[in-house]
Amino acid sequence: MARELIKGNEAIAEAAIRAGLHAYFGYPITPQTELLEWMSRRMPELGRAFVQAESELGAINMVYGAACAGARVMTSSSGPGVSLMMEGISYIVGTEVPAVLVDVMRGGPGLGNISPAQSDYNQIVHGGGHGDYNLIVLAPSSVQEAIDLTVECFDLAEKYRTMAVLLLDGSLGQMMEPAELPPMMPVRETFPAWAATGAVGRKPNILSSIHLNPPDQEVTNLHMLQRWQTVEANEVRVKEYYMEDARFVVVGYGSAGRVALSAVRAARAEGIPVGLLRPISLNPFPSNMISKLADRVEAFLVTEMSTGQMLEDVRLAVAHRRPVEFYGRVGGIVPFPDEILEEIRRLAKGPLTLEGHPRNRWLARMTGAN
Amino acid sequence: MATIEPMLEEIVYSRPESLTDAATHYCPGCTHGVAHRLIAEVIDEMGLREKMIGVASVGCSVFAYNYLNFDWVQAPHGRAPAMATGVKRVLPDKMVMTYQGDGDMASIGMGEIVHAAARGENITVFFLNNANYGMTGGQMAPTTLPGQKTTSSPTGRDVENAGFPIRASELLSTLDGSSYIVRRSLHDAKNIRLAKKAIRMAFETQLRGLGFSMIEMLSSCPTNWGVDPNQALAWVAEKMVPYYPLGDYKISEAVKQIRI
Numbered sequence: 001m002a003r004e005l006i007k008g009n010e011a012i013a014e015a016a017i018r019a020g021l022h023a024y025f026g027y028p029i030t031p032q033t034e035l036l037e038w039m040s041r042r043m044p045e046l047g048r049a050f051v052q053a054e055s056e057l058g059a060i061n062m063v064y065g066a067a068c069a070g071a072r073v074m075t076s077s078s079g080p081g082v083s084l085m086m087e088g089i090s091y092i093v094g095t096e097v098p099a100v101l102v103d104v105m106r107g108g109p110g111l112g113n114i115s116p117a118q119s120d121y122n123q124i125v126h127g128g129g130h131g132d133y134n135l136i137v138l139a140p141s142s143v144q145e146a147i148d149l150t151v152e153c154f155d156l157a158e159k160y161r162t163m164a165v166l167l168l169d170g171s172l173g174q175m176m177e178p179a180e181l182p183p184m185m186p187v188r189e190t191f192p193a194w195a196a197t198g199a200v201g202r203k204p205n206i207l208s209s210i211h212l213n214p215p216d217q218e219v220t221n222l223h224m225l226q227r228w229q230t231v232e233a234n235e236v237r238v239k240e241y242y243m244e245d246a247r248f249v250v251v252g253y254g255s256a257g258r259v260a261l262s263a264v265r266a267a268r269a270e271g272i273p274v275g276l277l278r279p280i281s282l283n284p285f286p287s288n289m290i291s292k293l294a295d296r297v298e299a300f301l302v303t304e305m306s307t308g309q310m311l312e313d314v315r316l317a318v319a320h321r322r323p324v325e326f327y328g329r330v331g332g333i334v335p336f337p338d339e340i341l342e343e344i345r346r347l348a349k350g351p352l353t354l355e356g357h358p359r360n361r362w363l364a365r366m367t368g369a370n
Numbered sequence: 371m372a373t374i375e376p377m378l379e380e381i382v383y384s385r386p387e388s389l390t391d392a393a394t395h396y397c398p399g400c401t402h403g404v405a406h407r408l409i410a411e412v413i414d415e416m417g418l419r420e421k422m423i424g425v426a427s428v429g430c431s432v433f434a435y436n437y438l439n440f441d442w443v444q445a446p447h448g449r450a451p452a453m454a455t456g457v458k459r460v461l462p463d464k465m466v467m468t469y470q471g472d473g474d475m476a477s478i479g480m481g482e483i484v485h486a487a488a489r490g491e492n493i494t495v496f497f498l499n500n501a502n503y504g505m506t507g508g509q510m511a512p513t514t515l516p517g518q519k520t521t522s523s524p525t526g527r528d529v530e531n532a533g534f535p536i537r538a539s540e541l542l543s544t545l546d547g548s549s550y551i552v553r554r555s556l557h558d559a560k561n562i563r564l565a566k567k568a569i570r571m572a573f574e575t576q577l578r579g580l581g582f583s584m585i586e587m588l589s590s591c592p593t594n595w596g597v598d599p600n601q602a603l604a605w606v607a608e609k610m611v612p613y614y615p616l617g618d619y620k621i622s623e624a625v626k627q628i629r630i
């Protein structure tokens with residue numbers, strides 16, 4: 001299929017449709033609204049289900065219902081809406097039914113703004129809803145990757161019977177790039193044996209997240225954790241750039257990783273032996289990979305469009321063996337390559353320290369305080 | 371010794387197939403069990419058991435799926451109509467029902483129920499109004515009567531502070547998307563029979579794709595009301611029925627044409 005110029009949000013919507021999406025439920029919120037609008041036109045035209053829900057509470061519970069019926073289903077939103085979905089997300093994971101969420105992040109907290117940010121990392125990667133659970137989280141850095149990972153989200157969600165999240169910032173949702181869409185798949189005609197589809201000639205299927213007896217809940221939670229270990233063992237995805245001989249490593253995902261790549265290239269041109277590690281799976285996080293890197297490289301620079309949320313995961317993997325520095329832009333601001341290049345130069349020049357917290361040093365630099 | 375001629379026996383009462391043989395956890399005198407039985411009987415009579423997908427809510431009826439013998443999903447508190455929407459939209463040829471209490475439907479889930487009705491979602495909602503939050507131990511519900519004592523309105527519902535009860539059937543009947551909205555009561559045999567007829571009509575409405583149907587059933591909660599089962603049924607008749615008049619609140623033109 002030919003490459004065409006297509007906007008991130010619309011590309012994700014069309015990729016989901018071509019992955020055999022059966023139903024979409026959503027609620028308007030910038031910067032993801034084009035996704036909902038695309039669905040509102042395409043889904044009915046294909047005879048598939050589309051509902052603009054009354055709220056994100058409504059949307060996520062419609063997703064929950066369709067997921068329990070065994071259908072390929074998704075929703076999309078941004079920070080404030082995703083916050084409202086947290087209850088439903090917890091239920092979906094607790095019931096072990098597959099579903100896909102696209103979170104197109106914007107500046108926060110609160111109403112914040114509609115500019116790109118990576119502010120929901122903690123909420124999505126480290127929970128946000130109640131109870132012990134993990135979501136599979138994939139982060140694209142281009143429209144093409146958003147398309148490919150959308151399809152993968154469905155496969156992973158179904159393989160592990162959990163929720164998979166495509167996590168991207170508003171600039172990726174809004175940008176247009178040439179990309180290739182996958183071939184069209186029809187909606188599946190058969191439903192999984194566990195689904196609630198009407199008990200024809202079998203015992204009733206009951207889909208619930210309730211385990212009133214604590215030992216049952218414990219068994220369930222341990223079982224879900226074991227399944228998560230399988231995800232951790234098999235589904236870590238990263239992209240490495242200039243890493244073979246790198247002595248310094250920039251770690252950044254999504255748009256921040258993409259901007260960092262320009263900075264890394266510029267630094268290489270200056271002769272600085274720096275590479276980029278761009279995590280694609282944020283959960284499972286490439287902790288082992290970063291831990292191994294800590295044995296051979298001199299220092300890390302984490303760059304994010306937040307005040308350092310993924311930073312903590314990198315620090316945990318590095319475990320104080322090497323200096324970790326941080327550079328972030330927040331509140332809806334995308335960093336320029338020059339800003340990150342400057343940080344790479346600083347990293348290469350040293351001196352660096354294992355003392356203190358990189359976030360505090362960054363904040364002092366940002367605010368001119370000392 | 372005389373043997374009983376099998377031909378002379380006639381079974382007049384048995385457990386519907388749509389009801390499991392599990393002993394329910396409901397308190398003595400609670401009408402949830404009556405409602406379950408009526409729904410099961412109608413589903414059997416209409417041959418809908420294998421088509422039915424129930425959406426359980428959060429409240430005393432959270433375990434409805436242990437008693438009603440078909441497929442179930444379990445919604446978060448108040449979200450059953452949204453979940454039912456999700457099920458129905460991907461399985462439009464199946465039957466989908468929610469079973470919700472008054473706290474669930476008329477308080478935390480008011481947004482979901484209003485919009486499911488407004489969309490004319492082709493589902494059936496059973497709304498059990500027992501004028502309090504049963505499962506959490508008898509707190510004030512949106513349906514608690516003025517002056518009614520509950521564990522969170524210990525001196526009686528003070529409308530100055532807590533506002534007024536919500537009449538859900540009247541409210542939902544104002545929506546164009548609603549096709550069949552009625553209020554019945556489960557406090558005596560006559561009313562129970564009327565409730566059963568309404569359940570039939572609601573399922574017929576859905577079966578024909580005629581849109582949103584809801585049956586409110588006035589129900590007893592002797593444990594939390596602090597009265598015995600008989601007094602509880604009398605309280606439904608004497609106190610609840612005057613505030614929540616029984617009747618048909620919305621019967622669309624298409625539903626009026628249904629002949630059973």
Ligand SMILES: Cc1ncc(C[n+]2csc(CCOP(=O)(O)OP(=O)(O)O)c2C)c(N)n1
Pocket residue numbers: 428429430431447470471472473474475498500502503504505506511
């Ligand atoms: C989000 C959320 N809030 C509160 C609760 C606690 N809770 C469980 S049942 C219930 C009230 C149910 O009352 P009602 O819907 O009237 O049903 P009944 O138990 O009377 O049949 C509440 C508040 C909950 N489970 N979830």
